[in-house]
Amino acid sequence: MLNKITKWLSETPDFTSFRINRLKEFDIKNMKDHLETQSHELGVKQIPNTYLLKEDCLIIEKWPENVILEKSKNGVIVDVSCAIAVLRGAHVFAPGVLALPTSCKLNERVDVYGDLDRQCKRGLKVPYEGRKMYVGTGYLKMQRYQLFDNGVQPSGIAIHMLLPASRLPVINESIYPEGHILLQNLPSIVVGWVLNAKPDEHILDMCAAPGNKTTHLAEMSNNQAHIIALDKTKQKIDRISKNLDAHGITCVKVFPFNSEKCYTDSEGEINEPPFPLNSFDKVLLDAPCSGLGQRPQLANNITPKMLQSYKHVQRKLFEAAIKALKVDGILVYSTCTITEEENERMVAWVLEKHPNMQLVPAEPLLGGPGLPNVGLSNEQRIMVQRFGPENDPLRQVDDIYKNSIGFFIAKFIKK
Template sequence: MNTLVDWLANTPTYTTFRINKLRNFDIKNLTNCLEVQRKELGSEQIPNFFFLKEDCLIVDRWPENVVMEKSKNEVIVDVSCATAVLRGAHVYAPGVLGLSSNCKLGEKVDVYGDLDGHCKRGLKVQYIGKKVYVGTGYLKMLRHNLFDNGAQNSGVAVSMLLPASKLPVINETIYPEGQVLLQNLPSIVVGWVVNPQPNEIILDMCAAPGNKTTHLGEMSNNKAFIIALDKTQQKADKIVKNCKAHGITCVNVFAFNSVNCYTECGDGEVIKPPFPLNSFDKVLLDAPCSGLGQRPLLVNKISSKMLESYKFVQRKLFNAAVKVLKVGGILVYSTCTINEEENERMVAWVLEKFPVLKLIPAEPLLGGPGLPNNGLTDEQRIMVQRFGPEDDSLRPVEDIYKNSIGFFIAKFTKIK
């Protein structure tokens, strides 16, 4: 357990970009960005980078000898912001909780995450609560911009120079909107497992903000017929915006609860929810989950009651997914959690509850097998993918897939 806890507390050692195959991509934007940082950091070389596949670009950390002296100025940010900084993001204004009163614009500042959650917004003295250093950067906003008169500014408050994780500070803005997307590697693998093809009718059940939806559209060369659902109009609007940015026109978006996305009243066209039974060639159920695979997991405040609740929602979604899936169709289930109840045990429950579903290999099999002693046989364990630090003789895993976030993927076909 300590190995898993330590693994979750640490940041992945690389950054993953998904490349939009529908757009032209020029690697020079990335190399130019890294070269500017290299000069600032005094490094002899930029981080290594390579294409894992044509739609997946991996960027490594800065060399170990790249270091940054800490300053005497302190910025306190919330845990969410601290996590993003460790993954290579700048500090944005809404995440700032405290800033020393004597800081000047453009000065180097050290950024700390508030692990206790006790720092009051607007703090001007040194924070004495539990905190963690997450990196050093240049101050871009002063106290009056951040806190005076209840200010709720947006924009970059600290332009990060070097996160403590030593990941390069890169975001999608170095490319035109929709050309690249920062996305965790297992989330990209989900698209590879679904493997959308032109003219297939595909349902993305819990689609917001649309990252996997756009990947499906790109992989099908914008020629599949994809319906994306999420519960609220606000979430649906995010999917629409994401599709527009990526140049995806093959997706229809609806604000609709996927638990109720089917109707048993007759046949009809697959136009809008609720859908007739046996409507879709493929269904992606990227389910709401406990999110306990996110890295770095600096703080875990989820209650046992909340943790227990997710499986009931997931079961309801499976019920709907099975009904709208065609016989011979493919259902892909994924979560970003390490919780066995939502992963291996969920698959075991599905196979018992729905005899019409058959577990099949979630190819390409890049993550490890499912955990033992959680309801699956060895034959079944090797068909699913669990991304984590575990070693299992059933299937060796390349380091790059062991060093992302905690994730799970299973694949089913409907046999009758």
């Protein structure tokens, strides 16, 4: 099973998912026209399958198997983060470029390789001898002096990607006006469906940056819920605010605040943190986690000590969430990781430590059940959802939900 999960994590999902802002107009034709343009660049007649999974979720599948490109004679080295972004359908932006041959000319076809060893020196002119992985082919849009010789951090698109090795379409939100659509992993969209924000509800988003799930909750409530979004630093809060403005959302208040201390025993109104006990109808705890569900994973340097640290933070956040939640209120917990400690065992800890918290089905149940033999009964496993490659007779899962990222969702009611 470990080998299966490791292989799955190293692969790129077979589709790109966008969340659609239901507060704004959306025309799927714009996306299809963009893909039509790409099909001409690639010399193929068909475009990838494109469809609405729900009214707020757009799915675009990868190009068919017969869409391939011959390798070029020039190889460009990019850092691992850039390589991952390319495999997910992004262009190569200037800061990610590490090495570019001196012979490369503008608008020339180049092959892009990720530096798996993380040893390539920025500005390298000779061929890189470390481990590298081919991630796609595109057209060079910046020269060496623009990337390495001007003494400042370069910006802009350095390589206009034609086809990633994953065959995902090269696509982003810029096809539509800002705030109309958002690149978002499918399980992250499912979190919003599980919480199901409604008008006039008081909702706390505890670890909200960059605000993608926050905006989804606001849009689901038709911009009529009362949402508080917290994160630790002003920088993160500014990013949330920018996201809210782009999406045309006015029902969210943001505060730079440590959510571990978001409650107080004093009485008062829900104006600013810390909040009185039993204040919120719903709480979203999209917890800081080890992030080991992200795909593709080309390299990972997380240590056992770092892995062990997350559960302690998550438990503190749970304690605060439970205090801030009203009786009969709903708490949704999610992570983008695959570890038992941060997922099933965290749910088991909550149920043991807080008998007033009742586990309920995290509907719509689209991911698989929780893992067996890690603290949850079969009855409890069927209530949570784990997104991954596992097959479990407790619940069959559609392929689209098995082929996104590793993710976990649980839902509780406070009694």
